Amino acid sequence: MNKPVNFQSNTKSRYLTDEEIQSFGEKIEVIRRDTMQSLGEQDAAYIYKIRNFVRYSEIASRGMLMVAGWLPPVWLLGTGLLGISKIVENMELGHNVMHGQFDWLNDPSLNGANYDWDTIATGDDWKYTHNYVHHTYTNIVGKDHDVGYGLIRVSESQPWEPRFLFNIPLAIQLMIFFEWYVGVQNLHLEDVLAYKTKTWREVWQDSIKLRKKVKRQVIKDYVFFPLIAGPNAIPVLAGNAVANVIRSLWASAVIFNGHFTEDAETFELDNTENETRAEWYLRQIRGSSNFSGTKWLHILSGNLSHQIEHHLFPDMPANRYAEVAPKVKALCAEYGVHYNEASFIKQFASVWVRLGQCSLPNGSKEQFKLTLQTQFKRWI
Numbered sequence: 001m002n003k004p005v006n007f008q009s010n011t012k013s014r015y016l017t018d019e020e021i022q023s024f025g026e027k028i029e030v031i032r033r034d035t036m037q038s039l040g041e042q043d044a045a046y047i048y049k050i051r052n053f054v055r056y057s058e059i060a061s062r063g064m065l066m067v068a069g070w071l072p073p074v075w076l077l078g079t080g081l082l083g084i085s086k087i088v089e090n091m092e093l094g095h096n097v098m099h100g101q102f103d104w105l106n107d108p109s110l111n112g113a114n115y116d117w118d119t120i121a122t123g124d125d126w127k128y129t130h131n132y133v134h135h136t137y138t139n140i141v142g143k144d145h146d147v148g149y150g151l152i153r154v155s156e157s158q159p160w161e162p163r164f165l166f167n168i169p170l171a172i173q174l175m176i177f178f179e180w181y182v183g184v185q186n187l188h189l190e191d192v193l194a195y196k197t198k199t200w201r202e203v204w205q206d207s208i209k210l211r212k213k214v215k216r217q218v219i220k221d222y223v224f225f226p227l228i229a230g231p232n233a234i235p236v237l238a239g240n241a242v243a244n245v246i247r248s249l250w251a252s253a254v255i256f257n258g259h260f261t262e263d264a265e266t267f268e269l270d271n272t273e274n275e276t277r278a279e280w281y282l283r284q285i286r287g288s289s290n291f292s293g294t295k296w297l298h299i300l301s302g303n304l305s306h307q308i309e310h311h312l313f314p315d316m317p318a319n320r321y322a323e324v325a326p327k328v329k330a331l332c333a334e335y336g337v338h339y340n341e342a343s344f345i346k347q348f349a350s351v352w353v354r355l356g357q358c359s360l361p362n363g364s365k366e367q368f369k370l371t372l373q374t375q376f377k378r379w380i
């Protein structure tokens with residue numbers, strides 16, 4: 001039986017036999033089945049409360065900015081609340097609904113195929129790059145585009161290039177403009193800028209839906225609301241811009257914590273065609289990271305604080321992850337599989353350690369010089 005080959009040398013999981021992997025997978029299935037069969041009114045009530053919070057917090061925050069946004073305290077409060085509203089809509093509502101977690105409600109407004117969130121990325125692009133590619137080929141270098149987003153180096157298996165010397169500033173830029181990078185992710189702009197395997201004409205053709213979505217989002221936040229605010233147009237414009245950056249910074253931090261910590265493993269492309277469901281489960285756990293925190297931290301993260309459980313059960317309502325996490329953790333302990341969990345701060349710090357390590361080429365100084373020479377020859 002073929003297994004995904006681990007690229008990271010710091011794996012803390014013990015080797016499992018084929019029989020153990022199969023047994024492990026069967027027990028994961030039991031956790032999933034028992035939870036999915038228990039879905040009901042409490043889950044429906046939860047997602048409707050989340051949607052109401054998004055609606056009313058947006059109304060309140062935009063109202064504050066329009067009426068008295070020229071007052072610094074009001075502007076700070078309105079902008080902060082709008083940022084939180086956008087975060088919850090993005091993380092706990094949009095992301096989870098588009099995974100089909102609430103399709104069983106038969107509510108068209110909460111159907112994964114119909115929902116399109118309040119962000120630059122189109123629903124169709126997101127569901128392809130994230131729901132399909134990322135969740136199918138999680139952390140497989142060369143297949144999962146979320147491994148570095150084509151911009152940063154987060155695994156030693158990614159070929160080193162001189163641009164990765166700026167890995168940390170590139171990662172900071174990615175965080176600030178995360179909404180836009182996720183929006184253009186499916187266009188693979190690195191193929192134009194770095195590898196010359198795609199033309200700008202092809203990008204333009206592929207971006208038809210994205211350009212429509214960008215136009216809609218830009219008009220809404222930077223034209224419509226400032227215009228109807230009249231004399232408070234500038235505070236409203238600035239508040240909308242800052243709220244979008246707040247959302248980008250938070251969303252990217254959550255994603256980084258779930259995927260790029262020191263103990264999150266990456267894998268090679270070979271053998272995935274013959275990967276069993278049990279092996280897929282094992283790869284999801286080994287390639288993911290959880291972080292602990294309060295109830296509101298879990299809500300603001302879209303419950304991706306339980307990234308391990310999300311990767312195991314992407315179509316399970318995320319409000320159930322806290323319930324199943326102890327069961328998954330106990331099962332991992334039983335089989336000697338590392339369950340990567342720490343505080344938000346600790347996980348976030350380990351991300352930057354990993355980014356720093358990956359900014360330099362693998363091996364010795366001689367290898368570093370050879371890589372530079374090779375890259376220079378390619379460029380000229």
